[in-house]
Amino acid sequence: MLIGIDDTDSPAGMCTTYLGAVLARRLIHDHMRVREARLVRLNPNVTFKTRGNAAIALDVEGDPEQGFALACAIVEELADFSCGKTNPGVVVAEKRPDPAFYQRAVTDFCEIDEAVAVLEAAGARYRGWKNRRGLVGATAAVSSVFPDTTYEILAYRDPARWGTSREVDRESLFAAEEATFPHTWDTVDVANRVVVCVPHTPDPVLFGIRGESPAWVMAARSLILSEKPAFEQIWVTNQGTDAHLLSGTCGSLREGLSYRVRGVVINRPVTGAGGHVSLAIRDNRADVRCMAYEPTKNFRDIVRALVPGDEIVAVGSYKKGSINLEKMCLVSPARDLRTQAPLCTTCSKRMTSAGKSKGFKCRKCGAHAMEPEVLETPRMLTAGWYEVPPTARRHLSKPLCRGAPEL
Numbered sequence: 001m002l003i004g005i006d007d008t009d010s011p012a013g014m015c016t017t018y019l020g021a022v023l024a025r026r027l028i029h030d031h032m033r034v035r036e037a038r039l040v041r042l043n044p045n046v047t048f049k050t051r052g053n054a055a056i057a058l059d060v061e062g063d064p065e066q067g068f069a070l071a072c073a074i075v076e077e078l079a080d081f082s083c084g085k086t087n088p089g090v091v092v093a094e095k096r097p098d099p100a101f102y103q104r105a106v107t108d109f110c111e112i113d114e115a116v117a118v119l120e121a122a123g124a125r126y127r128g129w130k131n132r133r134g135l136v137g138a139t140a141a142v143s144s145v146f147p148d149t150t151y152e153i154l155a156y157r158d159p160a161r162w163g164t165s166r167e168v169d170r171e172s173l174f175a176a177e178e179a180t181f182p183h184t185w186d187t188v189d190v191a192n193r194v195v196v197c198v199p200h201t202p203d204p205v206l207f208g209i210r211g212e213s214p215a216w217v218m219a220a221r222s223l224i225l226s227e228k229p230a231f232e233q234i235w236v237t238n239q240g241t242d243a244h245l246l247s248g249t250c251g252s253l254r255e256g257l258s259y260r261v262r263g264v265v266i267n268r269p270v271t272g273a274g275g276h277v278s279l280a281i282r283d284n285r286a287d288v289r290c291m292a293y294e295p296t297k298n299f300r301d302i303v304r305a306l307v308p309g310d311e312i313v314a315v316g317s318y319k320k321g322s323i324n325l326e327k328m329c330l331v332s333p334a335r336d337l338r339t340q341a342p343l344c345t346t347c348s349k350r351m352t353s354a355g356k357s358k359g360f361k362c363r364k365c366g367a368h369a370m371e372p373e374v375l376e377t378p379r380m381l382t383a384g385w386y387e388v389p390p391t392a393r394r395h396l397s398k399p400l401c402r403g404a405p406e407l
Contacts, residue, residue, distance in 0.1 A: 001064045003071050004091040006055035006137025009203065010083030013163070018156050018204040019078045020056035021233040026070055032062030039152060039235035040141040041395045042105045043244060045256040045317050048085060048133065051201070052395055055137035056235075057144065068092040068125045075129070089115075089134025093124035097143040105140035106243050106396075108257060115139040148241040150402075153217040155206040155229040163202040169225035170195060176209070176223040182401035184211035184220045185240065189391040192297055196390045204230075210239060212402070242398040242405065245315065251286030253318040260405075261288065261323060262331070265310040269303050277303045278322070281314060289322045290314045296325070296388040305381040309334025313407060326397045327387035329407065333379055339372040 003023070008016045017039055024034045036059040046053050060067055071090045079088045101118045104110050112128070115135045119126045124142070128135045157166070173195055177187040187197045187209055198207045206229050211217040214234050221232075248259035263281030271277050275294040280287050292303040303325065306312065311332040316325045341351045344362035351360035351369060359370035385404045393399065 001060050001062065001067055002091075002093045002096060002142040003058040003060055003067055004055060004089075004093070004138035004140075004142035005071060005075065005134070006089050006141065007086055007134030008075055008079035008088045009051055010080040010086045011051060011201065012080065012083065013202050013204075014078060014080040015203045015205055016054060016056055017154055017233070017235065019074060020058060021154070021156065021231065022078065023071055023074045024058055024233065025231070026074065027058070027060055027062065027067065030062075030066065030070065032060050032067065035059040035061060037233055037235050038141065038144065039237040039239070040102070040106075040137070040144050041238055041243070042137055042140055043107065043109065043256070043258075044394050044396060045258065045319065046109065047256075053137070054395070055134075055141035057141035064092050064094055064125065068127075072127055079129070081129070087128070087130040087133040089126070089128045089132055089136070089138040091119060091124055091126045091135065091138040091142050093119070093122050093142045095122060096145075097122040097124065097139060099143050099145040102140045102144040105136060106238070107246055110136050110140070112136060118143065144238070146236070146238050146241070146243075148238070148243070150210060150212060150237050150240045151214050151217050151234060152208050152210045152237050152239060153214075153221050153232055153234045154208045155221070155226070155232045156204045157206045157227070158230045159204070161227065162204060166198055166206055167227040168195075168198050168207055172223055172225040173197065173207075176220040179223060180211065180216055180220040183213070183216040184209055185399045185401050186210055186390040186393060187220060189389050192389055192391055194391045210237075239395045240398050240402060242315075242396065244396045248318075249285050250281065250283045250288040253288065253323070255318060255320075258317040258326075259315070259323065261314045262407075263288070263312065263314065265306050265308050265312060265334075267308060269306055271300075271304065275300070279303065279306060281312060288314075288318075290316075290325055290328075291322045292325050292388075296392045299325070299386065299388045299392070302381065302386045303328070305379075306330070307334055307336045307379075315405075325388070326394060327385060327400070329385045329405075330381060330383050331407065333381065333383055336377040336379055338375045338377070340375065342369045342371070342373040344369075
């Protein structure tokens with residue numbers, strides 16, 4: 001059977017993966033075999049998510065009625081029902097529901113009624129609490145099929161320590177990154193000297209290490225010095241796979257969806273208030289604005305180095321009329337050309353404009369010239385992929401250490 005759970009946490013505490021890991025141990029205690037624990041990230045732009053929009057699924061060998069009863073009981077025991085945005089859902093399916101539902105949930109938006117229809121068609125057991133929105137994520141989790149998989153080991157804190165400062169040795173995290181990268185990633189942000197894998201919210205997670213296999217995440221985990229965890233769980237995930245991305249064009253983007261969009265830069269990037277960088281790209285349909293926000297740190301310098309005529313692939317979520325960049329590819333660099341008024345060959349003084357379509361005129365001697373002086377600046381930016389630093393990376397965004405995406 002497949003057991004799916006979603007929407008049990010809140011900004012103030014709890015974690016659906018913790019609840020799932022506890023359930024896995026209770027299932028084992030009741031003589032059921034847990035074949036796989038799966039962490040399923042869904043559309044990161046869903047506005048009603050409690051935190052990271054993750055659901056869990058357990059692949060279990062055992063009695064479905066007993067599994068359903070245990071899952072419902074643990075939700076009632078541990079879910080944070082005090083939060084208005086927490087609306088848990090539990091699903092137990094004896095066969096996998098239509099995987100198309102997962103695909104929509106990770107790239108688009110799904111409604112509760114749609115989830116219920118999928119569950120009814122699969123003959124699944126299900127229960128929702130409050131407005132039952134958690135049924136969407138729970139259904140997506142049990143219907144998920146991953147063309148690409150990564151892994152994460154999550155260490156969980158003793159409940160007595162929840163809400164207190166985490167004791168994790170900073171230098172051991174950097175040592176783990178150095179020893180295991182690129183087979184693990186996003187443990188720390190080396191360039192900005194920031195720890196990434198230790199959360200700051202008052203939830204049960206102590207730290208999490210992401211990587212390409214259980215062996216590699218365990219290798220990194222073995223180097224980390226910390227307070228003693230209550231227990232640990234390795235999850236199979238769709239994190240770091242770009243599962244949320246769709247192919248799009250500038251004139252056909254929908255709010256809240258994430259895209260790869262190819263276009264030509266039409267203006268020099270502008271740094272605005274707060275250090276946010278904006279530019280526009282154009283394809284044969286329309287223009288669209290792209291944004292590199294301040295939290296993307298050094299990535300903004302890459303964006304600032306773009307020039308009009310550069311052909312790029314912009315990757316990110318479309319929100320409020322902009323593609324919020326997660327990464328980009330400079331496909332075909334343009335020449336960086338600028339024009340200025342020419343020098344007068346007689347006076348060696350810079351000419352000024354003589355008016356629209358009238359060329360240039362020397363104020364001193366009256367000489368005329370029709371063409372401006374063209375200056376070319378050598379490009380420091382080369383063709384290839386560029387990404388935001390780990391501290392700004394979304395859960396689903398595929399890091400370049402896993403290989404460059406296909407164009």
